[in-house]
Amino acid sequence: MDKAPLVWYFDFISPFSYLQWQKLKPLLREFERDGTPVQLVPIVFAAVLDACGQKGPAEITGKREFTYRHVLWLARQQGVPLRFPTAHPFNPLAALRLSIAAGNTPEAVDSIYDWLWAQGRSGDSMEALVPLMAVLNVPAEDLDAAPTKAALRANTDAAIAAGVYGVPTLSVRGELFWGNDAHDFALATLREPAVLDDPEMQRVSQLPVGLQRRR
Numbered sequence: 001m002d003k004a005p006l007v008w009y010f011d012f013i014s015p016f017s018y019l020q021w022q023k024l025k026p027l028l029r030e031f032e033r034d035g036t037p038v039q040l041v042p043i044v045f046a047a048v049l050d051a052c053g054q055k056g057p058a059e060i061t062g063k064r065e066f067t068y069r070h071v072l073w074l075a076r077q078q079g080v081p082l083r084f085p086t087a088h089p090f091n092p093l094a095a096l097r098l099s100i101a102a103g104n105t106p107e108a109v110d111s112i113y114d115w116l117w118a119q120g121r122s123g124d125s126m127e128a129l130v131p132l133m134a135v136l137n138v139p140a141e142d143l144d145a146a147p148t149k150a151a152l153r154a155n156t157d158a159a160i161a162a163g164v165y166g167v168p169t170l171s172v173r174g175e176l177f178w179g180n181d182a183h184d185f186a187l188a189t190l191r192e193p194a195v196l197d198d199p200e201m202q203r204v205s206q207l208p209v210g211l212q213r214r215r
Helices: 015-034 045-052 063-078 093-101 106-118 130-136 146-161 180-191 199-205
Strands: 006-010 038-042 169-172 175-178
Touching: 006 015, 015 038, 015 063, 015 106, 015 180, 038 093, 038 106, 038 146, 045 146, 093 106, 093 130, 093 146, 106 130, 169 180, 175 180
Parallel strands: 006 038
Antiparallel strands: 006 169, 169 175
């Protein structure tokens, strides 16, 4: 495994981010031993959707219900405890700011995911997260501090500038791998860059658009 930086863009609103976190978390120690830098970058998914002119899965009737059932099925297949929060979609800003105020450490990220998606607790306000703030030793005023808010905006702006269009996304040498189901593809490319170099990979990366739908 080479020493290319690995960047993980995520939002606590996404259950797929939670599922990928369960796969990524055990690898962090291996990456650390091998000297592979890992950056955990919380971003505002809604801002990414706005920048791309897209709706989220939970904003589309039918797709919302399917997505929730699919996530539950995947979690059970993977042996991952998952209980949906009290409402979804929810406002993730307080949870994102808490992660930033806690230093975006793996421990902080894991604690917030456990609170929201393993225990199924509310995380849509600072008040809802007070017990977790105590555990992480983060005062409430830190979540509302200008530097915390600015850091989240900067993270999100940088993600959009990098071409991120959804969460979770792993960036390997600037190549973006979107979704929990792309996890193995991303790690294969991290370990062997030539995965993306074969002729068909190159061809589909430059494939002409044959038809554009009118809006």
